[in-house]
Amino acid sequence: MDELSLIRAAQQGDLEAFNRLVLAYQGMLFNVALRILGDEDLAADVTQEAFLSAFRGLHAYRGGSFKAWLLRTITNACYDELRRNKRRPTISLEPETEEGEENENAPWLADTTSIPQQEIEQRELEHAIQHCLESLPMEFRTVVVLADIQGLDYREVALALRLPLGTVKSRLARARLRLRDCLQGFWELLPTAFRLER
Amino acid sequence: MNELSSRDLIQLSAYLDGELRPAEAKRLEQRLAEEDALQRALEDLRQTRALLRQMPQRHPPRNFTLKPRLRGLRPPFPRTALALSWASLAILLVFFIALGSRLFGDLSIASSSPMAVARPMEIGGGTEEPMMSIQSMEGTLTPTPEIAYFPPAETASPAPEMRAMSLEESSPVSESRLPSWWFGAPIVSLLLLGIAFGLRRAQLRAFQRRFMSRD
Numbered sequence: 001m002d003e004l005s006l007i008r009a010a011q012q013g014d015l016e017a018f019n020r021l022v023l024a025y026q027g028m029l030f031n032v033a034l035r036i037l038g039d040e041d042l043a044a045d046v047t048q049e050a051f052l053s054a055f056r057g058l059h060a061y062r063g064g065s066f067k068a069w070l071l072r073t074i075t076n077a078c079y080d081e082l083r084r085n086k087r088r089p090t091i092s093l094e095p096e097t098e099e100g101e102e103n104e105n106a107p108w109l110a111d112t113t114s115i116p117q118q119e120i121e122q123r124e125l126e127h128a129i130q131h132c133l134e135s136l137p138m139e140f141r142t143v144v145v146l147a148d149i150q151g152l153d154y155r156e157v158a159l160a161l162r163l164p165l166g167t168v169k170s171r172l173a174r175a176r177l178r179l180r181d182c183l184q185g186f187w188e189l190l191p192t193a194f195r196l197e198r
Numbered sequence: 199m200n201e202l203s204s205r206d207l208i209q210l211s212a213y214l215d216g217e218l219r220p221a222e223a224k225r226l227e228q229r230l231a232e233e234d235a236l237q238r239a240l241e242d243l244r245q246t247r248a249l250l251r252q253m254p255q256r257h258p259p260r261n262f263t264l265k266p267r268l269r270g271l272r273p274p275f276p277r278t279a280l281a282l283s284w285a286s287l288a289i290l291l292v293f294f295i296a297l298g299s300r301l302f303g304d305l306s307i308a309s310s311s312p313m314a315v316a317r318p319m320e321i322g323g324g325t326e327e328p329m330m331s332i333q334s335m336e337g338t339l340t341p342t343p344e345i346a347y348f349p350p351a352e353t354a355s356p357a358p359e360m361r362a363m364s365l366e367e368s369s370p371v372s373e374s375r376l377p378s379w380w381f382g383a384p385i386v387s388l389l390l391l392g393i394a395f396g397l398r399r400a401q402l403r404a405f406q407r408r409f410m411s412r413d
Contacts, residue, residue, distance in 0.1 A: 015266055018264065019263040019264060022261075022262050022264070026261065026262045027255065027258055029262075030262075031255050031256055034256055040256070040259065044262075047258065048262050051262045051264065125249075126254065129249060129250065129253055148247050148251060149251070149253050153215075154215065154217050169208050169211065169212050169217065170204075172211055173207045173208040173243075174207070176211055176246050176247060177207060177243075179246050180242050180243070180245075180246040183246065183249065
């Protein structure tokens with residue numbers, strides 16, 4: 001059964017058809033939520049919430065890109081979650097806590113003796129990029145996650161976020177500039193080929 | 199790169215993604231061949247994008263499929279939340295009706311009663327005086343300033359009951375005034391609505407936890 005048939009069946013209340021769509025898109029939606037929110041458990045909860053919301057609101061889907069429609073659902077759910085948890089404490093990447101004590105939860109302090117060096121470096125780089133992503137304003141973060149991490153083209157991003165194409169272009173450019181500045185702070189973590197000019 | 203103009207930055211970023219129109223791309227390429235700063239900025243953007251693109255895709259910790267018993271199932275609106283919502287609406291409705299009648303009352307006084315125009319302080323501040331005047335009329339028939347204001351033709355001859363009636367008609371301000379605490383009604387209404395919303399949200403979350411699969 002193709003995607004459109006699955007959507008039509010799901011709109012008639014066929015949960016099995018909807019679950020096949022869930023299985024097809026859950027990886028993408030979870031990763032979008034993970035990169036926007038920066039927390040795996042939270043991302044899983046928000047993804048579940050988004051699929052439930054999508055099932056309930058499927059009657060409102062009137063055609064067009066189903067992927068974009070789902071992406072809009074997940075980004076809205078992430079916005080809601082961020083608004084709810086605005087004061088949620090996060091783990092700092094700085095070596096010290098606000099009180100000046102050593103941060104024992106820093107990702108680089110985890111026991112990594114059994115992990116190959118290359119994987120350690122990859123994880124550290126991932127943490128650094130995630131940290132920089134989270135420092136972006138939400139509207140920039142969403143665009144850069146969809147375009148650069150999920151690989152969507154400008155039109156798909158514009159469709160998913162209901163933004164004019166020009167706004168997508170502008171936000172993506174500014175987000176990349178800010179990320180570039182932020183990543184300069186993690187010079188040592190960057191692979192030689194990616195070391196940005198200071 | 200920070201010295202780049204906003205337009206150049208956007209153009210470079212779009213050029214990197216192949217999102218520039220051919221003519222724009224050609225113009226930019228000409229500038230890139232001549233301007234080292236522009237070339238460096240493009241390279242920076244390219245590297246930043248490459249770093250982002252190598253972010254790994256994580257496997258979801260579980261499947262997010264929905265359980266069959268979810269089909270057609272919706273949580274009922276909690277009774278308490280429903281009651282609070284209606285109460286909130288009722289308070290708002292009564293508030294605006296009372297406010298409206300007061301405003302229209304004031305307007306009609308302003309346009310029809312010369313006394314109201316001549317003595318605005320009594321309309322805005324005096325709450326008890328007109329009522330007291332009426333009461334004193336009923337009891338002792340002592341003339342008050344309001345009575346003295348009426349043309350002699352109207353105040354001289356009518357019976358005491360008639361005089362009291364004309365006073366009541368001429369001072370509706372006292373009856374349409376709202377007590378000051380009543381202006382807190384919208385806040386109470388919003389508070390109730392907020393509680394109702396919170397209850398509904400908590401219930402939806404509990405509903406999701408119960409009916410969503412965790413395999």
